Amino acid sequence: MKRMNPLIAGALAIFLSVSLVSCSNDDDNSSGTTDTYNTQIKITDSPVDDAEVEAVFITVADVQLDGRSLEGFTKTTIELSALTNGDTQFLGNLDLEAGDYNNLQLILDTQTDASGNSPANYVTTQSNGTVALTVSDPQLQVNETVTVLAQTGNELVIDFDLRKALVAKADGTYDFVIGSQLSNSLRVSNTLQAGVIAGTATNTLGGSNRTIIAFAYEQGTFTEAEADENANGVRFANAVTSSATAGSDNQFSLHFLQEGNYEVQFASFVDDNNDGRLEFEGRIETSSNTAINLNNVNVDANTTTTLDLNLLTVLGL
Numbered sequence: 001m002k003r004m005n006p007l008i009a010g011a012l013a014i015f016l017s018v019s020l021v022s023c024s025n026d027d028d029n030s031s032g033t034t035d036t037y038n039t040q041i042k043i044t045d046s047p048v049d050d051a052e053v054e055a056v057f058i059t060v061a062d063v064q065l066d067g068r069s070l071e072g073f074t075k076t077t078i079e080l081s082a083l084t085n086g087d088t089q090f091l092g093n094l095d096l097e098a099g100d101y102n103n104l105q106l107i108l109d110t111q112t113d114a115s116g117n118s119p120a121n122y123v124t125t126q127s128n129g130t131v132a133l134t135v136s137d138p139q140l141q142v143n144e145t146v147t148v149l150a151q152t153g154n155e156l157v158i159d160f161d162l163r164k165a166l167v168a169k170a171d172g173t174y175d176f177v178i179g180s181q182l183s184n185s186l187r188v189s190n191t192l193q194a195g196v197i198a199g200t201a202t203n204t205l206g207g208s209n210r211t212i213i214a215f216a217y218e219q220g221t222f223t224e225a226e227a228d229e230n231a232n233g234v235r236f237a238n239a240v241t242s243s244a245t246a247g248s249d250n251q252f253s254l255h256f257l258q259e260g261n262y263e264v265q266f267a268s269f270v271d272d273n274n275d276g277r278l279e280f281e282g283r284i285e286t287s288s289n290t291a292i293n294l295n296n297v298n299v300d301a302n303t304t305t306t307l308d309l310n311l312l313t314v315l316g317l
Helices: 006-032
Strands: 037-046 053-065 076-079 089-096 099-101 104-108 122-125 129-132 139-142 146-148 155-161 166-168 174-176 186-190 194-203 211-218 241-244 251-258 260-270 279-288 297-299 304-314
Touching (some): 037 053, 037 241, 053 089, 139 186, 146 186, 155 241, 186 251, 194 211, 194 260, 194 297, 211 251, 260 304
Parallel strands (some): 037 155
Antiparallel strands (some): 037 089, 053 104, 053 122, 099 146, 104 139, 122 129, 155 186, 166 174, 194 251, 211 260, 260 279, 260 297
16 A cells, blocks of 8 residues: 655645634634624503593613613603503614513612602692602513514513502502512513504493593403402503593504403493592493404404404493
């Protein structure tokens, strides 16, 4: 057997060594390059079912996702109560890898608002003017996982549900619920994976002094006990979101619902004693004018499911 020329063998060994190193470097470069997607973070609100409340303001000092503060964000005071029916306010953005995130924090200032005035968080009411809101823990953890998709147009919307977050006190003032219960008033969804339930509700109840609220529940989670007050005095506490009806045809819209099946419930509130605050009158029996079952309303991403229904009677009256 012929032996390879030592010079040729040495050159071949060097060539193979360089080739392997080059391939290794190429592999390292490809695995180290990760695509990111610019993602906007916004905030919205579900309406307050209390006629005494004119507006609710919070001052946000920082917004963090997995420990990273939003780019372009500065301390800002937000009139949350104005951000209903799908309206949002832009907070900032981040370049994010596609995947799931479960550590979104909204950090409130407890001293001064964005203009340096005190209080930082407050309610304006019809009878008591400006009422400061106490925040026991300013770091509000959104207890949900949200997914960033590998495409453009990701928008993460934080829904700060004031109906669950505010507590009316005996002296006519208001306060936030305590600690983790305040965090439970927040949820987040990616608009790329969310849809809307909207529609009209013909009112055959009679009377014009009722405030009608529509509530969306994940299918199978609603029970009649939801109409009872919880420890914080909140009814329908497990609703995903809610909408006050408006106009002569009682229009409503339930926004930023993740894909899935929902149950829609309606309730009536009235100001019986003319104190400016609404008292719960009862759940409302409804009927649908379409084939859509109100106990099984399907929501698809980037679509609006339209309901046409009748408000028949207030249950229990």
